[in-house]
Amino acid sequence: MSINKLSSKELIIRGKWILTMSDQGDIKDGAIHILKGKIKNVSSYSDLKQKLPDLEIVGDGTGIVIPGLINAHTHFSEAFIPGMGSEMTLFEWLREIVTPVCNNLNREIAREGTILKVIEMLHSGVTYVNDMFVHSNPNDMASLGVVEGLNHVGIRGCVSYGPEDCPEGVTSINSLKVDKILDEHKELESIVSENNFIDFRLGIGTLLGQTDKLTKESIKLCKKKGWKIHTHMLEAREEIVHSVLRWGCRPLQHAQNIGLLDLDVIAAHMIWTNESDFTMLKKHNVSVVHNPIANMILGSGVCPVQRLRKENVNIGIGTDGTASNDSQNMIESLKLTPMLQKIHHLDPSVMSAVDALKMATIEGAKALGISDIVGSIESGKRADIALFSSTVELATINDPYQQLVFGTSPRSVSDVWVEGVRLICCGKTTTVDETEQVLKTKYISHKLVKDSGLIKKGYSEMFI
Structure with a gap:
């Protein structure tokens, strides 16, 4: 429906x-x-x-x-892999859990996983979700299943496909061709253009995870089409090391050098920032999404939320994906946003409940460029x-x-x-039978983790 x-x-x-x-x-x-x-x-x-x-x-x-709350960053591609890797670093978790699953995703899995997780979001008051679907199945435009899932339940949202054709430190990912990746971006945008409830952004998983050719062609396409960008940036310290070794500069500086920041960009995490990063964020009006739970579970660090808000950088709140959060309960992310800042700064006054709710509503809407239609209750x-x-x-x-x-x-x-x-x-x-959806997805989930080798590796004890 x-x-x-x-x-x-x-x-x-x-x-x-x-x-x-x-x-x-x-x-x-x-x-x-x-x-x-x-x-x-x-x-x-x-x-x-x-x-x-x-x-x-x-x-x-x-x-x-x-x-309605705005979940400004998540991954429906992780819908069926909660409860794994909570004692891993970001790069270990990507290699061991996420990448094997990416190889086995298809449109049906995308659709059913999206429906399942949207139900969870709705129950926590979410009315808009910004998703990046990450998969490496070159024969199935799996990200299109997200649109089907959003439509089925009836939530408002934004979709993107976040491919990686040379993930740093990962060797088991399926081979992706630049042309096929660009074709999926185009097809996804084409379908979304016919829908009044769903927006589109071109996804860049990470700059490190893409060949320079793919990034260059993606930027070129966005400038030609007027598309916006959804990406990750400065989530872990290792990113900085790899970036300096590969390009001779920090990730955000590289993004500026290649013209990425000339586009409308929303970037998840933005934890490991320095003074030059703040200058570039302000100069290019880059929006940021804070994902407190995923950052804590993976031990990635603490986003400088107060500094970003002080610098008038638009910043929203996201749950991040089910694999790094284990939940899509936006109320938890809303609660932990000020709590993390309070304990990090050892100052209970550093961030109020009002500040947090603003981030999850009107400020999140501004970050996504949709504050003219949602984010506040006004005529x-x-x-x-x-x-x-x-x-x-x-x-x-x-x-x-x-x-x-x-x-x-x-x-x-x-x-x-x-x-x-x-x-x-x-x-x-009112638009989907929850019990039926749970039963339907149990089989899909079991098959996915089995086909991805996660049961054999001992990361899942799932059985039917």
């Missing part, structure tokens, strides 16, 4: 708190009027109830209403909204921001709308 075939209802969404993330500020005992998939008005509940007495009302006035924007109901977690609300960021979980997410379509209703998905 495609969201484009569904219709939104005119209704009122009510909350004890409406956290608009806009200049209008927070509204206590507020409400939102939804009409034709857009936000028509945001006001007090009493005002809207008086003006629109006959409309359906969702929410009993005890919960918290926010803009004229798309009705992408999440309602947190009054569960045991929200029985007492002294500060709605602190309670939402530090004290909630998916159990409190009762309803989620995308373009006014109710994808989560009273805690249940």
